[in-house]
Amino acid sequence: MAANVAIEAEGLRKSYGDVCALDGVDLKAPAGTVLGLLGPNGAGKTTAVRILTTLLPPDGGSARVAGLDVEREASQLRTKIGLAGQYAAVDENLTGAENLEMVGRLYHLPKGEPRARAGELLERFELSDAADRLVRTYSGGMRRRLDLAAALVARPPVLFLDEPTTGLDPRSRIALWETIEGRVSGGTTVLLTTQYLDEADRLADRISVIDRGRVIAAGSSDELKDQVGGERLDVTLDSEADTEAAIAALEPVAAERPSLVGGVLRMPVRQRRGAIAEAVRRLNEAGIGIDDVAMRRPTLDDVFLTLTGHAPAAENGAGTGEGER
């Protein structure tokens, strides 16, 4: 294995009784990058994280993190990883500062270091004012920040974040994204699981799309989008009454017959270059009023739908790239 690969898994398999959670999963993350593990609830994301963080032995396959085998070298590996799970895994009856100091002691940081690190992290996560309050008085967002801070106490070179923003308000999500980006620019490798496409799109250098225990696609966000198809033209008319006339006028520009989706005429284009100018000219000539014209790349929503035949987070559609519409 190359020294600069921080996370590498080959053929990971895991079953719980009859339920197959992972069915031969390969993953790879070069050091200093973010690998996004994208998939719906129950896809196997958490199982993969649990195997890579030494919490669960795989039934088959192998994995190395920071150059160490997750099974044979588990105890050394634990000094090199930080984990923030789906729950805020912090003690409610300790203060924020006490929680972080406890984690620092359990990493066996040198004397004095746990307290110093706790102070630094509380400051960075804007929890200084609440440092000496019991965690049970914290809001959900504050607990999540504290949980992430706990994962960072020992400055681990590899960080595992299992759905770190599920249930957070938009402002806290963005703040957390910025923190993660800060860590990565400092050289940390991150494996991030998410069911939110905008999150994977923004943070991940490479994305592995996982569904029913298998990786069904892998690549950068752009590569995945290209896999689904090229760019398309979206035209919004002043009046929907002009739809048929507009379709006729745009015939020469469109690679196939335009379809009307939510009041927007949508079509793949024959040629990207000049497509907008050409469309505007033809609609003007036909005397059709235009409200908006834009070229759009496919979203990760489209990718997911095309690859799996179902929407990414069907059960709780919150945050599934709504901003892209």
Place this chain on the structure above:
Amino acid sequence: MSGFRNGVADTLVLARRSLLRIPRAPDLLLSFTVQPIMFVLLFVFVFGGAIETPGYDYVDFLMPGIIVQTMAFGGFVTALGLAEDLQKGLVDRFRSLPMSRAAVLAGRTLADVATNSISIATMIAVGALVGFSFDAPLAHIVGGLLLLLLFGYAFSWVFAYIGLSSSSPEASQSLGFILIFPLTFISSAFVPVDSMPAALQTFAEVNPFTVVVNAMRALFLGAPAGNAIWGAVAWSLAIATFFATISVAKYKRAVVR
């Protein structure tokens, strides 16, 4: 030996964490103080007049038994805490850290020794108010107190296993109660064994609770000891060793529910 030193350090970090909880969630303190007081008073004044205990006042007969029962239940905090830690994902965090695999359990059971000490002190004080008095040399009394703590520690490990096996903190409570309550009652703790039906007598005589309670009566009241004291120590060590072993094994593969 840095592994061992880290294990001890980790255990102390986690024992401190457990003890910090007590002043912060003081309702828990009721179980170490008010509940034992309640048991002493109820048994002495409700049952005391009805139970024949040849050779002893009922309060003297009762105190060793009821303290042993309280020790056996003292570990419930360990079960409760572990079940909560599992539910909230804290066990996942601890298991991902480069810390001793036994420390989370050892820290909790160690903290129970401190809370059990509070219980013993409370009960002896209340017992004294309602007429209990020691009738033994100081060395025996001190030995008895240490035996109580050892027996309580052994049952903390039983509760550790219960906590790791329960689906929720509530379930851990009822499971512990169902398992331990009959053991304490079918013993010499509250009534003389020879007052029971023959089948129960047979069980009561081999019940470790009977052995420990008889040892306590020997150490606190000067009753004939027989093999009870060494038997009590042996039972306590055996229970602690067995449940510590299976609990640590279970912790290593604990999963979030």
